[in-house]
Amino acid sequence: MAAEQREFDIVLYGATGFVGKLTAQYLAQAGGTARIALAGRSVERLRAVRDALPEAAGEWPLIAADASSPETLDAVAERTRVVITTVGPYTKYGLPMVAACAKAGTDYADLTGETMFIRESIDLYHEQAADTGARIVHSCGFDSIPSDLTVYALYKRALADGTGQLGDTTFVMREMVGGVSGGTIASMMEVLSEASADPAVRRELTDPYTLTTDRSAEPELGHQSDTPWRRGRDIAPELDGIWVGAFVMGAPNARIVRRSNALLGWAYGRALRYSETMSMGRSVVAPIAAAMGTAGNAAVVGLGSRYFNKLPRRLLERIAPKPGTGPSERVRDNGHYRVETYTTTSTGARYRATMAQRGDFGYKATAVLLGECGLALAFDRVELSELTGVLTPAAALGDALLNRLPAAGVTLETVRLS
DSSP: OOGGGSSEEEEEETTTSHHHHHHHHHHHHHOTTOOEEEEESOHHHHHHHHHTSOGGGTTOOEEEOOTTOHHHHHHHHHHEEEEEEOOOOHHHHTHHHHHHHHHHTOEEEOOOOOHHHHHHHHHHHHHHHHHHTOEEEOOOBTTBHHHHHHHHHHHHHHHHHTOOOEEEEEEEEEEEESOOOHHHHHHHHHHHHHHHHOHHHHHHHHOTTTTOSOGGGSOOOSOOOSSOOEEGGGTOGGGTTOEEEEOTTHHHHHHHHHHHHHHTTSTTOTTOEEEEEEEOOSSTTHHHHHHHHHHHHHHIIIIIHHHGGGSOHHHHHHHSOOTTOOOOHHHHHHOEEEEEEEEEETTSOEEEEEEEEESOTTTHHHHHHHHHHHHHHHHOGGGSOSOOEEEOHHHHHHHHHHHHGGGGTEEEEEEEOO
16 A cells, blocks of 8 residues: 555554653644554553553554564554654664554664664665665654754755855754653673674774665765863864863764765765764863763773673663653753754865754654654655655754754754855
8 A cells, every 4th residue: 555545644552651652742742644553562551552642642543562572563654654653762662653654665663773783674674665665764863863953954045155065063962951761771781792792893892884885885074982082172263261071872873874965876975974962061170071971981992891791680681771761841841952064065165064952862852863864755845855765854854853853842053154
């Protein structure tokens, strides 16, 4: 059945998890007349989620589906135009739904920040999804929409101004209030566990082009650090006096940005050098904080990827936030983030893209971003790129998201600096 003729516009798979519930709430508020269904292992738990939603969601169908029974996922994919999934860690549970959507020609959006899961998704299902017309769009939450979309917005601005291609480009997390979700922690533990068990995976994770479409076609630009420690003025004069350290999700986000560039035919430029940082402010302790944060990130990436499996896994799981749990409504509402991405083009023009959003970044803000990606896939078809297969948010949804997100309370502005 053609995707446009299917029973549902969107099926939310994993609606009983913490971010799944928040995404369901957002879709109930923002989905309008969209035909939406909830899917998960327990119909009773799904019913409890639906009963807590606004009246508009009262008739949403409930579908029993479980990653351990791929035929149930096939049935879901065949009934809908779009699947949104919050069921992670994706390394453990994600591939059966990717397979179902690739086979059925159904568009798909998830929240993964697991680089090797995305690589496996590409290797196993990119060609099939491209053939069936499915858009498999990974990393549609706080990881990695702000990274991917600010760079895409800079590319569009430089293109419109005729100022050349992007060169040195740096993401700076300027403000960040909220908490890391239990699902994100579980995903990070899966990545480290896989890397510490397999030297080949460790090598892949250190390659800046892990997710590229064609490794041999990528430029060799020398070392591209995932854990930079820098003065702000080395990024842009506007950041003079600020110290920055490595951003904890910089490595997976950077690989998404580089895949976007490759998927778009290296439209950003073959000299694109991209990294992610986090502002530590201007105080006398800022350089120390930046150095310690960078060292901590480097230790997690370097030592953690080698020796994680030697640590007591049960103890780590006991002290880490549990998947499916999250902060109070007050904490979620009081959270926010603001990122600034700076670039210098091949003609020397400098630009800054600023993206900001209210709401805890790991939960409320992520649910909005994921919900909007699902709605864009379902309803903004004329604004989507013609690409199909395993994609990134910018490569699949760039123009649609630039147009859609302001109405969802997400600001994204570009300015020419010089």
